[in-house]
Amino acid sequence: xxxxxxDLEAMRTALSEARKAAEAGEVPIGAVVVHDGAIIAxxxxxxxxxxxxxxxxxxxxxxxxxxxxxxxxxxxxxxxxTLEPCAMCAGAMIHARIDRLVYGTADxxxxxxxxxxxxxxxPQLNHQMQVGQGVLAEQCGDMLRVFFRDRRVKSE
Numbered sequence: 001x002x003x004x005x006x007d008l009e010a011m012r013t014a015l016s017e018a019r020k021a022a023e024a025g026e027v028p029i030g031a032v033v034v035h036d037g038a039i040i041a042x043x044x045x046x047x048x049x050x051x052x053x054x055x056x057x058x059x060x061x062x063x064x065x066x067x068x069x070x071x072x073x074x075x076x077x078x079x080x081x082t083l084e085p086c087a088m089c090a091g092a093m094i095h096a097r098i099d100r101l102v103y104g105t106a107d108x109x110x111x112x113x114x115x116x117x118x119x120x121x122x123p124q125l126n127h128q129m130q131v132g133q134g135v136l137a138e139q140c141g142d143m144l145r146v147f148f149r150d151r152r153v154k155s156e
Contacts, residue, residue: 004037031057033065041065084111090119104140
């Protein structure tokens, strides 16, 4: 039997995806999808490179996972993402029937998992999921702060 990946290991992989996004000039957000204890899909922000406003890291990773599984329903899967999902991504997770979400750092400007909105686990929705937060929060937040600080410096 294969060992189960830990939350820490999965988030480290998501951080690696975020670094790749930053290197490509994208906002550094990364995500992975885990099923049966193993990473089955990766994603990173690619909205600029693809001219696709929906190409957030979580969406990219879930699209890849759905293709691998041959089903848009991702029951039994966990999404790990470096930043609290926005309303679009949280809604997609509900429709995909994600079992669990783990995010690194909260998003006080657009977070839809409790920071600004509470899209997940609304009592009127027919799907509920476990939500974990704060895994490698400092590293996830630092990567975003450095990216935006550097962007401001370059624009001056």
